[in-house]
Amino acid sequence: MTDFVGELTKRLLIEAGIESGMRVLDVGCGQGDVSLLVAGLVGERGKALGVDRDARAVVAAGERARALGLANASFAEANLTALPAEYGGFDAIVGRRVLMYQPDAAAAIKHLVPALEPGGVMFFLEHDATVVPTSKAPLLLHERVHHWIWETVRREGANIHMGAELRSSLARAAWRWSRCELRQSCKRQSSIIPSAISFVRSLLESSSRVLRKRMKSQSRLLTSGSLRNERRRMRLISARLFSALGRENLRDEFRTSNHPLDLAAAIMEGLIAAANQRQC
Numbered sequence: 015m016t017d018f019v020g021e022l023t024k025r026l027l028i029e030a031g032i033e034s035g036m037r038v039l040d041v042g043c044g045q046g047d048v049s050l051l052v053a054g055l056v057g058e059r060g061k062a063l064g065v066d067r068d069a070r071a072v073v074a075a076g077e078r079a080r081a082l083g084l085a086n087a088s089f090a091e092a093n094l095t096a097l098p099a100e101y102g103g104f105d106a107i108v109g110r111r112v113l114m115y116q117p118d119a120a121a122a123i124k125h126l127v128p129a130l131e132p133g134g135v136m137f138f139l140e141h142d143a144t145v146v147p148t149s150k151a152p153l154l155l156h157e158r159v160h161h162w163i164w165e166t167v168r169r170e171g172a173n174i175h176m177g178a179e180l181r182s183s184l185a186r187a188a189w190r191w192s193r194c195e196l197r198q199s200c201k202r203q204s205s206i207i208p209s210a211i212s213f214v215r216s217l218l219e220s221s222s223r224v225l226r227k228r229m230k231s232q233s234r235l236l237t238s239g240s241l242r243n244e245r246r247r248m249r250l251i252s253a254r255l256f257s258a259l260g261r262e263n264l265r266d267e268f269r270t271s272n273h274p275l276d277l278a279a280a281i282m283e284g285l286i287a288a289a290n291q292r293q294c
Contacts, residue, residue, distance in 0.1 A: 046075030114176035142177025
């Protein structure tokens with residue numbers, strides 16, 4: 015499956031001037047997707063350092079780098095607003111979907127400037143829900159699913175209009191930028207659907223961890239009978255939805271699921287698949 019987001023990020027990194035031999039800091043690196051792209055671009059003479067405040071993500075990123083044999087990629091647990099001085103200066107600082115989760119994007123940028131060498135590059139790729147989806151024809155189901163995705167992101171605490179506000183954030187940080195662009199990337203629906211499903215699943219997995227913690231803390235209030243009833247209710251909902259969408263075959267794949275979020279993922283996949291079929 016084509017990694018649409020990865021291809022876009024790599025292309026924009028190259029356009030921003032990330033090249034062989036550079037020392038690059040990736041802030042809010044998560045599990046290292048952007049850091050690994052950077053490591054490939056800077057080569058053996060360069061260095062990619064990814065930092066994130068989530069220790070588990072940092073460990074996972076390091077394992078991925080070792081599996082790929084990327085000795086020039088390293089990871090550390092740190093907050094982008096309090097970078098250790100020993101990290102030194104960088105030729106470039108990059109981030110993807112990072113500023114949108116900061117309470118004050120301009121303040122975050124100001125914290126990063128001292129870590130950048132004179133003449134260095136600062137690159138941020140921020141998503142935005144302001145002008146999408148766009149279509150001449152009404153795509154009601156697509157718009158509904160699109161709303162669900164962005165509403166989930168908003169409830170995570172993100173600024174879903176960060177892309178459009180990036181220029182003003184740079185200005186408030188007194189950063190002299192050479193280029194700030196707002197782009198809308200267009201892809202055939204059939205090629206973006208797998209990415210949408212993957213994105214929704216990642217959100218569901220994250221929500222699942224939160225729910226499991228809450229269920230554990232409230233275990234005295236939950237009985238095995240209430241859990242069985244909840245799962246039975248979710249299976250009934252999914253069966254009705256799959257039947258209405260003409261996707262009865264998907265129902266069997268999730269009949270034995272032991273967690274309601276697995277069923278929610280199946281429902282979302284069925285909705286997106288149906289939208290794709292009806293609009294081709």
